[in-house]
Amino acid sequence: MADSEAVDRLHPVEEIQTRLSRHSSHGAAMRREGALNQLSNTVRTMSNQDAESRYRTEEADNRVQLSGRSPCESLHDATGKKIISWEPNDKENPYNWSTKRKLFINISGMLTVTNSTMGSSLPSMAIPYMTQEWGVTSSTQKVLPISTYLIGYVFGPLLWGPLSEHIGRRNLTAVSLSLFTLWTLGCALSPNWPAFLIFRFLCGTFGSAPIAIVTGQLADIYEDPVARGRASRSKWHSLTLVDLVSFYFAMTVSGPLLAPIVSGFCSTTIGWRWSFWVALIYAGATLIPVLFFLPETYGPVLLTRRARKLRKLDPTARVYAAFELEEKDIKQVITKVLTRPIRMILTETIVTATCLYLALVYAIFYISFAAFPIVFQNLYGLSPGVTGLLFLPIFGGVIIALGTFFAWENFLRKSQERNRPWTKKEEYRRVPLAAIGGPIFAASLFWLGFLAKTEINYAIPSLAGIGFGIGFQLIFIGMLNYLTDAYEIFAASANAAASSARSFLAVVLPLATTPMFMQLGISGALGLLGGLSLLLSTIPFIFLWKGERIRAGSAFCIALKEKKLEMKRRAEEEMEKRNDATAAGSDSQEEKEVV
Missing domain, CATH: 1.20.1250.20 (MFS general substrate transporter like domains)
Structure with a gap:
């Protein structure tokens, strides 16, 4: 009422301007709300597509039928492509690997994680000695050897995590650890402060890969293939996946706690550079088993390799893994795969x-x-x-x-x-x-x-x-x-x-x-x-x-x-069909034997 009386007292031109201003503000608010709703709908659509795509591949990999037909049946009908999947008790399926092989993957994963996390705090007790050598006096500058490493930790996982769900774990681990070893050598030989900080950033970027990849490797070999995310019993000492992930978390803490001891004693006796020589020796020791013995654990990638091998043996065979038939153009990788962690943080x-x-x-x-x-x-x-x-x-x-x-x-x-x-x-x-x-x-x-x-x-x-x-x-x-x-x-x-x-x-x-x-x-x-x-x-x-x-x-x-x-x-439903088919086959065999 008060607002209406105030408008009535205005000059006609002022009244029109006031009403237009209010209408404009209301329209802007409506547009902002519409934009937010559109953004929310876009994010929800991308989430649904993400889940749909990944579970369809999961179903195909594990021979789960989609409404009575193959999840890629349209491709099968149109092009004659055959979709392969894991057979029951398939020895190449990571869930069915031997206890020794799984134990090796566990140990190598823990060692690479320790390698990475130890690097984060390695200069902590050496900073006074390296800053003295290079004449660095600023208190802010003295924090940079650790901070620049952690800047790499900011950006690295946004790349390594989604890519490991897109192209597999093994090659990413090998490449990132190799380059991490090279940059650690760079830290040990750094001629000046700026070069040292650049090498520290590169160490952090490539050293962050195990942080994002190892949990995925554990899930690859211990998770139940249908109900991912649930802690299933493993053969290794009857531990659950969550038990193993907890050991992994302990290793992420042990590395940063070990590093100050190394740099503290090296810096006061044989020189601060030896802190990085020790880290380089450890990195090299962990790199060897990764390069020569660490297997790929990501099921869709393994099925893709099987399909390619079959096509190589028989060029006329049109055999494919469901993972191969997923959309993988650069636009899809950027808009869905690499933005997934950011979308999760924001929404x-x-x-x-x-x-x-x-x-x-x-x-x-x-x-x-x-x-x-x-x-x-x-x-x-x-x-x-x-x-x-x-x-x-x-x-x-x-x-x-x-x-x-x-x-x-x-x-x-x-x-x-x-x-x-x-x-x-x-x-x-x-x-x-x-x-x-x-x-x-x-x-x-x-x-x-x-x-x-x-x-x-x-x-x-x-x-x-x-x-x-x-x-x-x-x-x-x-x-x-x-x-x-x-x-x-x-x-x-x-x-x-x-x-x-x-x-x-x-x-x-x-x-x-x-x-x-x-x-x-x-x-x-x-x-x-x-x-x-x-x-x-x-x-x-x-x-x-x-x-x-x-x-x-x-x-x-x-x-x-x-x-x-x-x-x-x-x-x-698929399990019931298989059981019925098995029972029917047994009955038929018995009838033949009677005849």
Whole structure:
């Protein structure tokens, strides 16, 4: 009413201008809303197409019929192409490989991951010596040896994760590890500071490949071929896939904790360059088995090779794998494959929230490589080598976290056998571990911050590392396994999104470490980090509370759930048909024998 009276008092020309302005604003708002709806519909369509394409290939690979016909029947009818698939108990199917072969893949994967993560923190205790050699005095510059490596961690997984779902795992692993070894040699021989930073960036880019690929390799050889994403029992010591992934997470932590010990003792005795010579020796040792013995594990790629071999033996044969017949032009790769992790970060609430929390925890982990020298060298006067040894309590916490995880898995398994109602909820399988780890992680930061005083022996604040390791490991096990469960066949892309996001914050925050500690002091800086981590530790509790509703509103989760249920139903129907055919054949044979 007041607005109407105000307009009535305006000059006629002013009145027209006011009404046109309001109409224009309303129209702009409507256009923005329309654009957002169009973007949302586009993303949802791409998600549905992603899920449809991948599950159709999965069905074809595992001989699941699509509505009574081949999933590529139109191609078969039009061109006469025959689609091959895995036979029952096929020895070339990675799920049926021997225990020894799977064990080798496990060990090589863990070694390459350690190789990569050790490189991230390798210069931490060597920085004072290399900056002295090259005359670098800026506190911001001194953080760059770690930050430039982590910049590579930001961009690398966005490439390696989706590509491993597109062209396979083995060749990407071999090429990336070979180049990582070459760039590590470059770090050892660097003539100046800029060259060293460039080699560090290249090391991070190619060293990030195992972070994105290894979990996919484990899923390739241990997952159930129909119900991907579920932890199936493996032959190797009766461990589940989730058990093995948890060992993988432990290895991602052990590498950065081992590196400061190497650089701390090398720098003070035989020179900082020997830190990288040691890393080069390790990289070369892990490269040899990868180049000569690591097999391809990605099922669709293996079927494609089988089809090509058959066509080579018989040029007239029109035999193809379903994966070969997927659209693979450059436009499809760029718009769907490589953008998948970015779409997940921007549109998937689960991925966004998980990335935010893991990014902060991961950044604090790398802040510790600058914070420990401030606390234990500047405050307590310890040597770089001894300061490096004080990272060992964190590793002890990681071991305790693994024990906690196995205890939880045992409790969960028994509860599932008893059909407890809470075990039916997706979030209650993994997220409770992160809910436990979050407050422990925050408490460890408060412990270190408020007990690091000259009148208190350095061993007391160093014990905060135990809680730090427990919390860090439980948070990562819980949240990343939840991502794997939620996004199943696109778990590599979801994990790549999480890896890139956390690496981005791990690049930015450490740049502020020295100024933050100078302005706030040790207790103030660690208290701030502890408060932030405590605030974000509410995210797992929100997932436990509203996770089902969040997944119900997810374009990816809806599409994956629909396609998975549809595929499961078809798989059951196909199994019944095979059993009926087998029974009919047996009856026919018996009749012939009677006659």
